[in-house]
Amino acid sequence: MHMSAFSVSGAVIDLLLVDDHPMIVEGIRQMLLPEPDLRVVAQAHSGAQALELLGAHPSVRVVLLDLSMPGMSGVELARAIRADWPAIRVLALSMFHDHATVAEVLEAGGAGYVLKTASRTELSTAIRQVAGGRSYFSQDVADTLLQNLQIGASLEAERPPVITRREREILQLIAREHSNLEIAEALFISERTVETHRRNLLTKTKCKSVVGLIQYAIRHKLLD
Template identity: 70%
Template sequence: MPEPLPAEETISLLLVDDHPVVVEGIKGLLRPETGLQVVAQAYSGIEALSILADQHPTIQVAVLDLNMPEMSGIELARVIRSRWPHIRVLILSMFHDHATVAEMLEAGGSGYVLKTANRAELSEAIRQVALGRSYFSHDVAATLLQNMHIPAALEGSRPAELTGREREILQLIAQEYSNQAIAEALFISERTVETHRRNLFTKTNSKSVVGLIQYALRHKLIS
């Protein structure tokens, strides 16, 4: 379960991109930032997994390119989140079509930043993701919202009326907490979490976690 990081703690990063010049560029971009440290770099998904097998206790955020040979960033994100759930995944890409962003969310990615981002935005994305939150570049968030299916009857409607507990659980779902982790964080039973989760899907007319997050973004229900 992700925990807030103390302000003085350094966030350790793994950079993965099949272009060495891109990796060096990101390292140079982040070098002036205090509290961020690139501790490892890889040029393929296979190399990244090998590094993580040795260094996973020290790595907190993996910054991944999408398009890599042998193993895509989406595939790598899925493996990382399965094997090392404490490591947060941030995608850095030139592309932000809806299908790709949705697939990234389903794979367990916590954020999606475009390669056109400046140092301030990339740094902020890393820090937010390390805190267990989600981060999307403006254009990426717009892509999600523009492509979400909104029934005609709901166009222009007010957001669903959620209870305080439902809002808490929605925030934790967006942070990728499992039902068990949510139950432990809020001192309630897993059965109660499941009930609230079903209510959230019903109230927002969502069919998947991606749809739920899209709804929450559209109505500014999550930070």
């Protein structure tokens, strides 16, 4: 009975590591070694293996899993774990913190999201947090989440300028290093007209010169 209380109180947190990169697995083991309350009881290099091991190790309270794995992805594995062992906490481990990925993990029931840039301290803190029923996000991840909330709001305020067909046509010829005169001859219009279109493009995109215009075109995929 006091054994049960012992394990629930979290004096020792049993972990399962899931990562297909031996050097990362080894690195995490090494980082957690000095922490007496964190114990890696098993490690898997694939999603399928992880599910097997969970059956064999019922003491596991937290699964630390890499998002980028061949075969079953980390997100899929997170879903499977929540379905089969709802009590187990999933802490995602990733190189990236783009909004889409973070959102996916949260949907799949992940309890936390730590970047691979995390220090020993941050990693062990994160594990204890999720094991204790709370959640944890690396600073950059949290920033991403907050930032995307703001962008979502400001996206409505600032709509992208409307580039007309003709303007786009001229923009593409500019990108091919043609001069205004060349463009005019190619399109059978006056050089002055080309200049006007060019000016309108600069105004609409708020660029100072072609330099910015070209980058705008590339960023907004206006070229072929």
